[in-house]
Amino acid sequence: MSTRFSFKAQITWLLTSLILLTVIFLTGSNWFRFADYAENQIERQMYFAQNVLEQTLRSQEKVLTTTASVLAADFGFKQAVATRDKKTVESVLLNHGKRINADLMLILDLEGKLSTTSSLHSLDTKTIERNINKLPFREVHAQILSIENKVFQVIVVPVKAPRVIAYTVIGFEFDQIALLKLKELIALDLTLVQNNQLIDSSIDDKDIIKKLLKGYQQTSPNLLLTRSDYFHKTISFGGSKDVKATLSASLTQIQSDFNRLIYSMLIIAMIVIVIAITLSRLLSRGLSTPLHILMELTKKIGRGELNVPTLAKRLPVEFSELYQGFSVMGAAIENREQAILYQAERDVLTGLYNRHKILNIIADSFEEKINLVVITLNIKGFKALNDTIGLSNGDSILKDIAARIIVFIEKSNQVLKDDTMAARTNSDEFLIAIPINDTNEINHFIELLQSELNRPFWLDDIKINLSLYFGVANSLDHGIDAERLIRRSTMAVSLAYQEQVSLRFYQEGEDENYLYKLRLIEELKEALESEDSPLFMNYQPKLNMNTGKIDKLEALIRWINKEEKFVNPELFIDLAEKAGLIVSLTRWVILQVIQQTEQWNKMGYHFKVSINLSAQDIQNEQFVDYLLTTVNNHDVATTQITLELTERDIAENEALVIARLSHLKSLGFAISVDDYGIGQSSLAKLKSLPVDELKIDKTFILTLEQCQKDQDIVASTISLGHKLGLSVVAEGVENKASLMLLNDFKCDYAQGYYLSRPVSAEKFIEWYKTYESPL
Ligand code: C2E
Ligand code: CA
Ligand code: CA
Numbered sequence: 001m002s003t004r005f006s007f008k009a010q011i012t013w014l015l016t017s018l019i020l021l022t023v024i025f026l027t028g029s030n031w032f033r034f035a036d037y038a039e040n041q042i043e044r045q046m047y048f049a050q051n052v053l054e055q056t057l058r059s060q061e062k063v064l065t066t067t068a069s070v071l072a073a074d075f076g077f078k079q080a081v082a083t084r085d086k087k088t089v090e091s092v093l094l095n096h097g098k099r100i101n102a103d104l105m106l107i108l109d110l111e112g113k114l115s116t117t118s119s120l121h122s123l124d125t126k127t128i129e130r131n132i133n134k135l136p137f138r139e140v141h142a143q144i145l146s147i148e149n150k151v152f153q154v155i156v157v158p159v160k161a162p163r164v165i166a167y168t169v170i171g172f173e174f175d176q177i178a179l180l181k182l183k184e185l186i187a188l189d190l191t192l193v194q195n196n197q198l199i200d201s202s203i204d205d206k207d208i209i210k211k212l213l214k215g216y217q218q219t220s221p222n223l224l225l226t227r228s229d230y231f232h233k234t235i236s237f238g239g240s241k242d243v244k245a246t247l248s249a250s251l252t253q254i255q256s257d258f259n260r261l262i263y264s265m266l267i268i269a270m271i272v273i274v275i276a277i278t279l280s281r282l283l284s285r286g287l288s289t290p291l292h293i294l295m296e297l298t299k300k301i302g303r304g305e306l307n308v309p310t311l312a313k314r315l316p317v318e319f320s321e322l323y324q325g326f327s328v329m330g331a332a333i334e335n336r337e338q339a340i341l342y343q344a345e346r347d348v349l350t351g352l353y354n355r356h357k358i359l360n361i362i363a364d365s366f367e368e369k370i371n372l373v374v375i376t377l378n379i380k381g382f383k384a385l386n387d388t389i390g391l392s393n394g395d396s397i398l399k400d401i402a403a404r405i406i407v408f409i410e411k412s413n414q415v416l417k418d419d420t421m422a423a424r425t426n427s428d429e430f431l432i433a434i435p436i437n438d439t440n441e442i443n444h445f446i447e448l449l450q451s452e453l454n455r456p457f458w459l460d461d462i463k464i465n466l467s468l469y470f471g472v473a474n475s476l477d478h479g480i481d482a483e484r485l486i487r488r489s490t491m492a493v494s495l496a497y498q499e500q501v502s503l504r505f506y507q508e509g510e511d512e513n514y515l516y517k518l519r520l521i522e523e524l525k526e527a528l529e530s531e532d533s534p535l536f537m538n539y540q541p542k543l544n545m546n547t548g549k550i551d552k553l554e555a556l557i558r559w560i561n562k563e564e565k566f567v568n569p570e571l572f573i574d575l576a577e578k579a580g581l582i583v584s585l586t587r588w589v590i591l592q593v594i595q596q597t598e599q600w601n602k603m604g605y606h607f608k609v610s611i612n613l614s615a616q617d618i619q620n621e622q623f624v625d626y627l628l629t630t631v632n633n634h635d636v637a638t639t640q641i642t643l644e645l646t647e648r649d650i651a652e653n654e655a656l657v658i659a660r661l662s663h664l665k666s667l668g669f670a671i672s673v674d675d676y677g678i679g680q681s682s683l684a685k686l687k688s689l690p691v692d693e694l695k696i697d698k699t700f701i702l703t704l705e706q707c708q709k710d711q712d713i714v715a716s717t718i719s720l721g722h723k724l725g726l727s728v729v730a731e732g733v734e735n736k737a738s739l740m741l742l743n744d745f746k747c748d749y750a751q752g753y754y755l756s757r758p759v760s761a762e763k764f765i766e767w768y769k770t771y772e773s774p775l
Pocket of ligand 2: 554612644674
């Protein structure tokens with residue numbers, strides 16, 4: 001798991017470790033250099049000491065040689081030696097010896113026996129004799145002589161008279177004092193060793209000497225790897241075979257110097273680290289404080305506090321630039337937010353509120369116990385107007401309406417000194433809410449509004465008169481539920497539209513009806529999806545007046561709802577169309593009818609069956625496919641199916657519908673124009689439609705026998721239909737008289753209660769079996 005360090009800690013760590021690394025590196029390199037330098041220094045000292053030691057030995061040798069030759073040349077001495085005048089010899093020896101501070105003055109006879117000695121020490125004669133006689137040279141150079149634990153530099157000079165009669169031996173001892181003197185000269189300790197036995201040393205410390213004797217030595221000083229107190233170097237001493245001199249350089253000083261160096265480096269490092277930590281803290285605070293400020297700022301912006309305050313502290317340039325950036329961003333977001341808010345609350349085209357916002361405003365007003373009258377207004381035929389004058393002109397009319405509404409609001413505000421609210425709630429639907437204190441005020445406002453809006457509108461020079469529908473609901477009468485009140489005024493306006501009146505007030509109970517319709521829609525949805533559907537088909541026969549036979553039927557849907565109530569098909573078909581359920585409803589009908597037709601085919605009854613379609617069905621992309629596949633999947637011919645549409649259904653998307661109908665017709669289906677005669681029917685139009693059948697609307701037939709006008713219309717429609725090559729059906733035949741009239745008019749088919757009401761397939765067959773032609 002990785003731990004995340006704060007920015008501060010990271011900077012501190014970075015600086016500290018950098019400094020530590022530097023210190024370690026510097027200390028290391030200093031150590032190396034120091035050690036190297038010290039080692040060189042010691043080597044040089046050793047070299048120097050060696051030289052000095054040799055020099056000293058040589059100068060002592062000179063003294064010894066001179067003294068010896070002076071002695072040897074002394075006639076009295078020679079004579080004394082020759083005559084073995086022991087006393088004289090001794091005193092002469094003593095004199096000479098004293099003069100040069102010699103430690104050893106001896107006379108050896110030719111056999112090597114010690115005849116005289118003027119030694120100032122206590123060595124016994126025999127030992128001296130034995131050792132001196134081991135010396136390789138006589139007469140030549142000074143030599144190192146070790147006796148017992150003493151070391152001497154000696155010279156052996158023959159006493160000639162004229163032949164050699166004896167030998168004089170003169171020597172200096174290297175005792176402690178001599179070693180200390182030498183130490184002073186060479187600035188190193190000196191130890192004399194014979195066959196690993198200590199002779200004498202200027203070093204006091206016994207342990208060191210012990211180590212030295214054990215041969216604990218190095219060829220060169222190695223200060224890096226060892227921590228010894230001394231560096232020893234053994235050299236030969238005055239050419240002696242067995243006596244060696246060891247030069248010892250004390251390393252303690254170097255060592256302590258070195259330690260001091262390390263300590264001071266460490267102290268410096270500590271100080272620098274402390275400074276670094278302090279600095280990095282300051283630096284990181286210098287960074288983290290502005291970062292913190294910026295973070296707080298982003299949090300504020302995140303919370304929606306977009307007004308960025310001016311910077312109180314001075315920040316580094318980059319940060320204050322960033323801060324400025326945030327401030328600009330905040331302002332931009334605020335602008336955009338306001339724009340979004342505006343768009344969320346407003347209708348972009350007119351600048352009025354939208355439905356959502358006005359709903360909230362109305363709800364707020366009710367919270368404040370303000371009563372409102374809500375007026376919904378709708379433009380009559382706006383879609384058609386839009387198609388005629390073009391979208392942008394349509395838009396400018398909408399804007400004009402909005403502007404007039406605003407003027408109206410301003411006027412009414414002067415009266416009310418209260419807020420009046422307006423919204424565009426749909427393409428050509430506006431909503432105005434005005435505070436009221438009693439219902440008597442309502443009419444006044446409506447008059448004001450109508451007079452403002454009923455004046456003609458102008459598109460450049462073209463005068464346009466709009467018809468407006470007004471729907472009104474108020475909270476005094478209809479309650480203070482904002483949503484319900486808006487719905488009621490909208491409902492009132494659509495009722496105004498249906499009833500073709502310009503002003504409609506909401507009336508008690510209409511809302512319940514509306515809710516009932518909503519419930520029906522929900523129930524119908526379920527009905528269409530359920531296996532055991534409460535929907536079923538009825539069939540109504542059409543009498544072929546040319547043959548007197550029944551060869552056609554119209555399929556009509558039926559629904560017994562949950563409350564076991566028969567629901568008027570016109571009502572639920574209308575609801576299905578509005579709720580977008582009609583396409584699936586028609587599919588359901590198609591399947592039922594084709595299955596039924598197939599069954600009848602199998603029974604040997606070959607009827608033609610009409611299916612009623614809606615505008616949405618024929619415009620639906622999958623409709624033709626579905627119909628054809630369903631027919632093909634059953635033992636039914638396309639020619640057995642007639643499709644009934646009203647002229648209004650065809651007019652909705654004429655080009656497309658005509659193309660579809662032609663296609664269907666080419667596939668063998670028959671097309672029938674239903675409810676002919678009501679609405680904007682025109683025979684001229686019929687000519688161009690791919691239809692086979694014309695169904696005269698029942699309003700012309702129901703009381704045909706009583707109304708001469710209807711008879712004229714029906715007779716001429718039949719004859720014109722025939723001229724266009726269409727088969728004509730009269731529906732709504734309720735009595736024999738009408739049937740006979742239609743027969744006279746040469747109507748092709750008659751359909752109506754007089755023959756049979758729409759009944760179930762079984763009942764129809766029962767009826768059919770006993771049917772006799774009424775003609
Ligand atoms: P429509 O297509 O005009 O159907 C004929 C209507 O006239 C039927 O009403 C039928 O019962 C009625 N009718 C027939 N003969 C007489 C008569 O002698 N006197 C009277 N007073 N009425 C008669 P229904 O079944 O109530 O259907 C009403 C409308 O519902 C239909 O009018 C049709 O537009 C629609 N509709 C019914 N079934 C369907 C359907 O399956 N699909 C679609 N899209 N619409 C359907
Ligand atoms: Ca029909
Ligand atoms: Ca009809």
